[in-house]
Amino acid sequence: MGTTLPTTKEKLRKVSTATIATCLFKRGLKNQFIQDVKPLKPNKPNMVGEAYTLRYIPAREDLNPIEVFRDPNHLQRVAVEECPKGAVLVIDSRKDARAASAGSILATRLMVRGVAGIVTDGGFRDSAEIAELEFPSYHNRPSAPTNLTLHQAIAINEPIGCGDVAVFPGDILVGDDDGVMVIPAHIADEVADECVQMTLYEDYVIQQVENGHAVIGLYPLVDENIKKAFESWKKNKTTNR
Amino acid sequence: MGTTLPTTKEKLRKVSTATIATCLFKRGLKNQFIQDVKPLKPNKPNMVGEAYTLRYIPAREDLNPIEVFRDPNHLQRVAVEECPKGAVLVIDSRKDARAASAGSILATRLMVRGVAGIVTDGGFRDSAEIAELEFPSYHNRPSAPTNLTLHQAIAINEPIGCGDVAVFPGDILVGDDDGVMVIPAHIADEVADECVQMTLYEDYVIQQVENGHAVIGLYPLVDENIKKAFESWKKNKTTNR
Amino acid sequence: MGTTLPTTKEKLRKVSTATIATCLFKRGLKNQFIQDVKPLKPNKPNMVGEAYTLRYIPAREDLNPIEVFRDPNHLQRVAVEECPKGAVLVIDSRKDARAASAGSILATRLMVRGVAGIVTDGGFRDSAEIAELEFPSYHNRPSAPTNLTLHQAIAINEPIGCGDVAVFPGDILVGDDDGVMVIPAHIADEVADECVQMTLYEDYVIQQVENGHAVIGLYPLVDENIKKAFESWKKNKTTNR
Amino acid sequence: MGTTLPTTKEKLRKVSTATIATCLFKRGLKNQFIQDVKPLKPNKPNMVGEAYTLRYIPAREDLNPIEVFRDPNHLQRVAVEECPKGAVLVIDSRKDARAASAGSILATRLMVRGVAGIVTDGGFRDSAEIAELEFPSYHNRPSAPTNLTLHQAIAINEPIGCGDVAVFPGDILVGDDDGVMVIPAHIADEVADECVQMTLYEDYVIQQVENGHAVIGLYPLVDENIKKAFESWKKNKTTNR
Amino acid sequence: MGTTLPTTKEKLRKVSTATIATCLFKRGLKNQFIQDVKPLKPNKPNMVGEAYTLRYIPAREDLNPIEVFRDPNHLQRVAVEECPKGAVLVIDSRKDARAASAGSILATRLMVRGVAGIVTDGGFRDSAEIAELEFPSYHNRPSAPTNLTLHQAIAINEPIGCGDVAVFPGDILVGDDDGVMVIPAHIADEVADECVQMTLYEDYVIQQVENGHAVIGLYPLVDENIKKAFESWKKNKTTNR
Amino acid sequence: MGTTLPTTKEKLRKVSTATIATCLFKRGLKNQFIQDVKPLKPNKPNMVGEAYTLRYIPAREDLNPIEVFRDPNHLQRVAVEECPKGAVLVIDSRKDARAASAGSILATRLMVRGVAGIVTDGGFRDSAEIAELEFPSYHNRPSAPTNLTLHQAIAINEPIGCGDVAVFPGDILVGDDDGVMVIPAHIADEVADECVQMTLYEDYVIQQVENGHAVIGLYPLVDENIKKAFESWKKNKTTNR
Helix, strand or coil, rough: CCCCCHHHHHHCCCHHHHHHHHHCCCCCCCCCCCCCCEECCCCCCCCCEEEEEEEECCHHHHCHHHHHHHHCCCCHHHHHCCCCCCCEEEECCCCCCCEEEEHHHHHHHHCCCCCEEEEEEEEEECHHHHHHCCCCCCCCCCCCCCCCCCCEEEEEECCCCECCEECCCCCCCECCCCCCEEHHHHHHHHHHHHHHHHHHHEEEEHHHHHHCCCCCCCCCCCCHHHHHHHHHHHHHHHCCC | CCCCCHHHHHHHHCHHHHHHHHHHHHHHCCCCEEECCCCCCCCCCCEEEEEEEEEEEEECCHCCCCHHCCCCCCCHHHHHHCCCCCCEEEEEEECCCCCCEEHHHHHHHHHHHHCCCCECCCEEHHHHHHHHHHCCCCCCCCCCCCCCEEEEEEECCCCCEEEEEEECCCCCEEEECCCEEEEEEHHHHHHHHHHHHHHHHHHHHHHHHHHHCCCCCCCCCCHHHHHHHHHHHHHHHHCCC | CCCCHHHHHHHHHHHHHHHHHHHHCCCCCCCCCCCCCCCCCCCCCCCEEEEEEEEEEEEEHHHHHHHHHCCCCCCCHHHHHHHCCCCCEEEECCCCCCCEEEEEHHHHHHHCCCCCCCCCCCCCCCCHHHHCCCCEEEECCCCCCCHCCCEEEEEEEECEEHHHHHHEECCCEEEECCCCEEHHHHHHHHHHHHHHHHHHHHHHHHHHHCCCCCCCCCCCCCCHHHHHHHHHHHHHHHHCC | CCCCHHHHHHHHCCCCCCHHHHHHCCCCCCEEEEEEECCCEEEEEECCEEEEEEEEEEHHHHHHHHHHHHHCCCCCHHHHHCCCCCCCEEEEECCCCCEEEEEECCCCCCCCHCCEEEEECCCEHHHHHHHHHHEEECCCCCCCCCCHCEEEEECCCCCCHHHHHHHCCEEEEECCCCCEEEEHHHHHHHHHHHHHHHHHHHHHHHHHCCCCCCCCCCCCCCCCCHHHHHHHHHCCCHHCC | CCCCHHHHHHHHHHCHHHHHHHHHHHHCCCCCCCCCCCCCCCCCCCCCEEEEEEEEEEEHHHCCHHHHHHHHCCCHHHHHHHCCCCCCEEEECCCCCCCCEEHHHHHHHHHHHHCCCCCEECCCCCCCHHHHCCEEECCCCCCCHHHHHEEEEEECCCCCEECCEEEEEHHHEEEEEEEEECCCHHHHHHHHHHHHHHHHHHHHHHHHHHHHCCCCCCCCCHHHHHHHHHHHHHHHHHHHH | CCCCCCCHHHHHHCCHHHHHHHHHHHHCCCCCECCCCCCEEECCCCCCCCCCCEEECCCHHCCCCCHHHHCCCCHHHHHHHHHCCEEEEEEEEECCCCCECCHCCCCCCHCCCCEEEEEEEEEECCCHHHHHHHCCCCEEECCCCCCCCCEEEECEEEEEEEEEEEEECCCCEEEEECCEEEEEEEHHHHHHHHHHHHHHHHHHHHHHHCCCCCCCCCCCCHHHHHHHHHHHHHHHHHHHH
């Protein structure tokens, strides 16, 4: 899974989904934000990892009695055991949160296995417990009913839709309190680099704005004098580290 | 594709989706009606055929310029050429009708190739022309924008969701003016048989009700005298054919 | 059921739901249009009748096997047999059209019994057949699944909500191609009278507009000269009958 | 209003919204289809005209008693009298069809005045009468309640949103049975020209497909032999006119 | 109200809605989770109590001036005074949160009277104050407008729908941070017992998973060795208490 | 901007949106609550200020490249610099939260400039940072994509719709944890006065209810004895200040 540089993930831990969204917008990618999902608990560190996908279809009653979970090859369980360390498990729940996409046992297992996070455009059960894990998790809303009620896991690591976004296995997902961005794998390195630079300038801008500077000319950077001031601020900042 | 008896399709051409729904309900299958799709033109003969599926995910801009349709292996076009004669092309458009699932050229090609019909939980463009074809078609609503605007064909003949129903390749689809029912392949023969019998009784009931008979005791059949009267009506009817 | 004058219904057969809506708006009643229902077949005569209500709640599986319809006291069937002649059966389906509110057998029975029409904020099955009856019917969209799938008839002739409107037993319902208006019983007579007058003027206005007259001053009637012209037109019209 | 060539409208009367959508997609304009509106009556000639806009905001009760329509300067009425001949009145109803955007009197007046059509992302009252006019009209669904119930006309000929599309005064609107496309004014001429050419080829394609030709290579045009055959067909067609 | 054992409520205070959902799923009850409601404040003890219901219909303006609250028999107020101690007041607000189902004064009164909690599929006003009460409360979202704006209390302790679930008076409601489950009264005792056992095993599973055990074979319990280990863990746990 | 008394804002800081909603309901204003927006962070002091509006329409791609923000006259940026001190910036985002209405830089600038708060019926990006500002902010949900993705700022300080409410420039907005109420400018003073009185009584009621008093007769105030007790409580309270 992937040609992404090891440093890329590190960089993406320090930039916001908003910055990434702007960076992708400049490249003509306007639909990479997974719509209508939120973190189960805010204020956690960024979630960063390659997409490992799980696709659900609507559950047909005869194929989804409770006993199916006894099958060691049930795809939901297989996904939880096989999702690579450092990856993010992304579930296509067809935006249907009326039954759970997964619960705290699976989330805990993923965390213990070193998976980087979990995202569904449906909902999780045991949401209070998942929220407390040191494990980033994103869904639409809590949902107690067992997965089998409405969902059948049908395929692993195929391209899917999640929250109206195309997710290809290996794409880099970044999550913060705004939600989750999907970065196409082949541009992840350059996006990470550009976002680090953008973030530096945004930090400068926020500081200037807090000090009373107007936004026009400053953000985006148009004024030549500001450009110089920023360069000097940046140099100073680096030196002082 | 399939073990369904040749006569089964013939039977299903003469029964309604409502009758099939009741028949499946008795078997514990309560979610086989593709929600919120309608025929582009009512009053056509029933659509009957095995499901041949096409799955869309959200279109990513860099992968979906207009040029992709020049690729002879573009999956939407491949599906149109490979969907078997007598089958129904069912498209998982994630219930998104903001761009077209297909248009009149592809629908015409499917018709000419002997395909039995087309269903999407999205929308068709050139809807007025498709409506006039001798070819059953079902969608949510007309949609002019080209497919590439929001959809990317990603897989052929996988299990999919369509209108909140699980559709497995080979399932038997039946469509009338109410909409489209999905019959699991392994029970299609028995469902067809049972529906033919149910339809016979429903015809009798409607006739009785038109003549002023009350519904209670008649529908469903509880009263022993009615049972006898129906048997005699049925015998008579068969004799007179 | 009611104190409505016999002539009131006759008058309401000749006025539009739009005119009634304006008339009720003037009385401070702004929410009497049943939202998002339409006639199964347009261009039928107005539906006019007193509300006779049927309330559904979500179906619980253990209470709703197919056998419940064998019970002669099943409320859906009782409603069909007891809805008074000349009344309209109004069903609170909680705006859920994923399963049928009723089908053609019950609709036919209602028609034969002299009921004036049927309205649900859900959907009907056998919709093509119901459409062809000489019987006004209104729903959100066709729905093949049997009633028991999602609905349980729980009460007859209680006040209900239907399409976001309060419907009290005995209220007068009027339906045309725009949809269905609910007139509180105690004002039905005066509303009918006023609407007949309003309709007369609207007929005059349309004729004037077709002849090239501007709308301002004409509709609503502000200009004194138009007032005179209308009075003369009205006198003439009555004389010529 | 506008620099659009006189012949442009004529050309747009003969092309479909689907063709226009593809043409705009090629120019990077992917969101020009007014979502979720339909013709009140299908099979009318194309609606073509410059956008003349009317913007509604939610009605505040104290500002919207029935008497406001007596004001000759009420903006809804002014719009109806001032919308230019040949233009299309486009109403931003905030996708709210719970009350009418307009009714048959205003629609008739617009028709008599030579206006080219009317579009709302809400609903019309007197929909059966409007449908019968020789006047193209598009809405979401019929709605009997008077305009004042939920809408207040607040501005004329401003840029608006309609059905999730930006509409600038002077943009060219084209409507057929699929719905309504919005063509930015400055490219209307070239879009019309290109669409005429595209339509010619689509006609050829449909004819070929009806004759049994496969879609791949034909649509879009990739195969060189087909290119030649089309050129010859086109020459022939023009000669025979 | 009911035949539920006194110990049943105590047991249900210690199990999760997710566990109850699975337990009911095994009995064929798949639709007992009140959809799209959440606690006003998380991390409170479980809400447990018999359902006492209040049904709203849409408010008709003439019947709902502010003065109606002066009526000592206004049903909303009666419900608040008569809801039994230990019960949960469940309100059918037709999933309409545009006006309040109730506010902090009524919630406080319910709490003081010993009622066990309040649930609406609409919204509460004074939500910040209700959140701080030692009183479990569930709604869709906060809503400041007075109840009379859109709701009219019409009946007490009838079967209702709430969040797409059937709620019969006397059903046992259990709420935690995931939301609210409805347990049919006649199976509440056995469900409580089974859930206690399920919870015990789930606790064991979580502990094993935290220690690095894989999920397959463990959850659900398939492996014989794990079964023995669990039995021993359970014995040990009980002994050590 | 306005004739509102300086003391009016001070009063409105101490009353709840629920109380204001009831007060406006009495005046026939039933639709002044901005639907489906919430504070980015609860428990802040009330937001109070005159409405200063910004209207968005859907973004057309050719008009909204990233470069437009370099234009010093871009209306979003102009609004941020010109929104008066003490006013609230209210954005009509057409209830579309799929792209951001604004982000933390603009919110910070508004705060520094002394603006009283910001409201959108869409979503904000950098939501975690905005939440931490000493600056009230209301939206539907977080949204990372840049504003230009779906929104184009088109007009400043026009009447708009926001969350299905009419907002006229100068109207007084009050926000608390329930959401945001819009008070028409010309009645703000009297509404503030009345709400202060209502709040006083509500405080008394809550205290009585906490002490075990029943709601009927107390709220609303009907009982003469309670009236006297309240008057005495009020006198006492004022004296003790």
